[in-house]
Amino acid sequence: MYRFGEWLKENRRLSGWSQIELSEKTFGEISQPAISQYEQNRSVPSIADIDHLARAFGHTLATVPWDVIDFGYGAKRSVTKLERRRFDLKELPQADSVRTFDGKTYELHGFIGIEKGSGEAVELTQLYYRIRTVVSDAHVLAKRKNPDDELIHVKKRKNVRQ
Structure with missing residues (x-):
């Protein structure tokens, strides 16, 4: 497994492009500084930026090696001492799976x-507000009791029933 930035840099170099040329291949949707940050x-x-980058390389979202x-940003974070706080959309890629209110x-x-x-x-942006439980490494990371509640980190790691 490697990080998104490594995948991006590898594909850009295989195409023989500079960061500026890659920016141009996205029709200016992604700036050179953003490519550098990635x-x-x-x-x-964002998923939109991944789509623009994939298309520049001749891929689609379906052919990106997810x-x-x-x-x-490295290893999955330990959640043993997290305070009660919102589980953001940007944290979801760290998880393994989610379960929605419709089962x-x-x-x-x-x-x-x-x-x-x-x-x-399904893109996570479309899924986020339907999520009931977030799981990683067979432990619950976040839950919400009702569809109108915020998705909240759990205080203690709970095992998932198999």
Whole structure:
């Protein structure tokens, strides 16, 4: 597994482009400084930016190797001493899966969720407000009791029932 910035830099170099040329290939949608931030893993791109970059390389979102790209900033964070705080959308790529209020389970691959039953791919931005439980390494990271509540970090790591 490697980080998004490494994947981006590798594809850019294989194409023989500078960061400025890659910016131009995205029709100016992504600036050269933003590309630099992504390559240095100092910033995580939005799904729209990933789409623009993938298209510049001749890929689609479906052909991005989600299973080998880490969108986090290193190892997954320990959540043993987290205070009660909101679990943000940008934290979701660190998780392994989510369960929604309608009972569906989605495996997470970067900013895409793949529904286990049907294989349907959904962007996390479309999924976030339907999420009931967030899971990583067989432990619950965040929950919400009602669809109108905020998604909140759990105080203690809870095991997931298999």
